[in-house]
Amino acid sequence: MVTGSRVRAAKGQGGLLRDQLLDIAGQLLESGGADALTIRAVATSAGVSPPAVYLHFASKRELVHATCLRVWDSLFIELEAVSREIQDPVTALYETCVTYIAFGLRHPAQYRLVMAGEATEASRQNEEACFRYFRDKVAACLDAGVPVRSKTETARVVCAGVHGAVSLLIHQDRDVWPADSDRYVRRAASSAVHGALLTASHTFTPSMANVPQSR
Missing domain, CATH: 1.10.357.10 (Tetracycline Repressor, domain 2)
Structure with missing residues (x-):
């Protein structure tokens, strides 16, 4: 199971949060396969709300593409x-x-x-x-x-x-x-x-x- 503390990106560090989200998405994919990789699962593991993930990825498919x-x-x-x-x-x-x-x-x-x-x-x-x-x-x-x-x-x-x-x-x-x-x-x-x-x-x-x- 992927866990993590709440991620807060400082002003101008949105790219850093995106990389952290991709790190988590990659871990979820490796450990649980495609079914485990969801916006909600990534948000929960990152300690942020799903809307925070949607700021970087418009859909699950876009998140999957970026991760791959x-x-x-x-x-x-x-x-x-x-x-x-x-x-x-x-x-x-x-x-x-x-x-x-x-x-x-x-x-x-x-x-x-x-x-x-x-x-x-x-x-x-x-x-x-x-x-x-x-x-x-x-x-x-x-x-x-x-x-x-x-x-x-x-x-x-x-x-x-x-x-x-x-x-x-x-x-x-x-x-x-x-x-x-x-x-x-x-x-x-x-x-x-x-x-x-x-x-x-x-x-x-x-x-x-x-x-x-x-x-």
Whole structure:
């Protein structure tokens, strides 16, 4: 349960109260899911009246959008940090996928709301931004000589892989998640990248002849 003392914003500090409200909204979302995130619950936890929350957020939907977008903004900071020093573009794409999947698993409630829930404006903004980010990484692979027939199609395949890896788990109870989540994240990222790039220049039909055999 999220609790807090009464928040009084001094003159000119409305932005501070807004950030505090978003902190509380994020905690409610993480602990109780979308049903727990209401204007009244945020107001009660902040020690203010619901009208004080409405001064910053016109509706619950706007509050949900702001809460989700705030977390998703941190994703792009993480993506930039993880790939900034990597020279090899395929490795950079792989680490981008690892970061994306790990982010989704750390923030399942926000991920569900943005990608499959009511946060429609947050969904539009983040889906477009994420797709552009992955397409830029695929373009870097093409520039480095990786045979990619279509940057857009290949980026879609990569996005399908990482989104599927996140969605498979966040719609299940945590007690059925893989015991070694880091291994799962890295295998899923490797599958998304290498599968997409392997088929980026030609049609590839899987068969036992293409699978390494154990000895």
